[in-house]
Amino acid sequence: MPPKPSSQRTPSLNRSLIRATGAVCLATAGLLSGSASSVEAETNRPTPVPVQVATAGAQNVPVFVTALGTVRAFNTVTVRTRVDGELQQVLFDEGQDVSQGQLLAIIDPRAYEAALQQANARLQQDSATLSNAQLNLDRDSRLGKDDFVSTQTIDNEKAQVAQLTAQVAQDKAAITSASVQLSYTRITSPISGRAGLRLVDQGNIVHATDTTGLVVINQLHPIAAISALPQDSIAAVRNALSAGTTEAVALSREDGQVLATGSVALIDNQIDTDSGTVKLKSVFPNADDALWPGQFVDVRIRVGTLDKALTVPAGALQRGPDGTFVYAVTPDNRAQQVPVTVGQIADGIAVIKSGLAEGQPVITAGQYRVRPGSAVSADATDEGAK
Structure with missing residues (x-):
């Protein structure tokens, strides 16, 4: 019996299907591999920062010279008594702003009032003696013309009048001195500024020779800053001053913040040979009290412009x-x-x-x-x- 044709073709057909399926799998694997490589490359690419x-x-940039500065009161006065006595009254508060001529304290005035009264009484006494001596001289001078009074007597009376005239002048000077001493019992502020801590309490005996004083007054408006300028910057600052550019800015040492704006007042007249610097004084209005005596600041001075x-x-x-x-x-x-x-x-x-x-x-x-x-x-x- 002849063999069946379908049975003979089956193994060959199966092998073809297997080869086709393998090719498809390989192609799919290749595609998947390529896709994975592309994703990995995209993932590894660095992200822009x-x-x-x-x-x-x-x-145009302004050119500055900057130097370390120390803030100082524009004027500082230690108020002291000029006479001895008990401090009867203290008429200011610590930290108070005071005006020039304002009454700050009173010293017991009684001894000085008595001294003034004595000086006035002495003047009255000597003035009366002088008037009497002048009358005697005038009378004896008339009598002397008729030789009723000797020339020697008249000369003595003239000398006495001259002495008494000098004594009256001395008495007037003593009154002036006593008046001044009495005025010193009323202690006034010599400047406008801010009072510091009270150095002597009411009731204490004070003396003109005391060195501590009663209070220290600092003038804060305006206020000054003294900075040490390197000697190689002197020419630039002088040229700026000559050109009328005197702006100075005080900067905080902590964060560089602008504290105050003012002007350069002067350059000192000599260079410190030890440090090679010269002192520069700048003045600031300080209306907001941004600057305080003793404070360290950077002082920046404009000296030109870079075009x-x-x-x-x-x-x-x-x-x-x-x-x-x-x-x-x-x-x-x-x-x-x-x-x-x-x-x-x-x-x-x-x-x-x-x-x-x-x-x-x-x-x-x-x-x-x-x-x-x-x-x-x-x-x-x-x-x-x-």
């Missing part, structure tokens, strides 16, 4: 082992470390002497996540340099 940038720009200086925000500056640098942003949004030479830094603006070009973008915030070559994304633009 979000940063803020500003463009280096040219502008069209290249500037960036001070926040763009970074410091490394090789010096100061900034991160510039390349056209393909990569961070590039650029060394720079910096001039002055003031009010958040840094002057760049070399290293950058005008219009070059620099990173001003977010640098702590950036490395040279890092991809960056500018989320915001800092206009601080413009």
